[in-house]
Amino acid sequence: MTRVDGNLTLHGxxxxxxxxxHAFGCxxxxxxxxxxxxxxxxxxxxxxxxxxxxxxWFGLSKNLDLNVEVEAMKQ
Numbered sequence: 160m161t162r163v164d165g166n167l168t169l170h171g172x173x174x175x176x177x178x179x180x181h182a183f184g185c186x187x188x189x190x191x192x193x194x195x196x197x198x199x200x201x202x203x204x205x206x207x208x209x210x211x212x213x214x215x216w217f218g219l220s221k222n223l224d225l226n227v228e229v230e231a232m233k234q
Contacts, residue, residue, distance in 0.1 A: 162178070162180070163178045164177050169211065178201065178225075181200065182197075194232070195233075
């Protein structure tokens with residue numbers, strides 16, 4: 160699997176993260192007459208690193224699964 164590294168900023172706090180690519184591909188969109196690329200990515204973050212501590216004392220997991228789907232068109 161392919162990994163994409165970057166930074167995530169939440170509530171003014173930035174930390175590096177790595178997203179795992181589960182799907183990625185490009186195709187020619189006939190309507191727009193342009194190349195379109197799509198992808199599905201995921202990661203798990205520790206939300207307390209971004210000072211998101213709400214409900215931690217009730218046993219809510221500090222780990223948060225992020226699933227990101229993107230679609231981009233070349234300009």
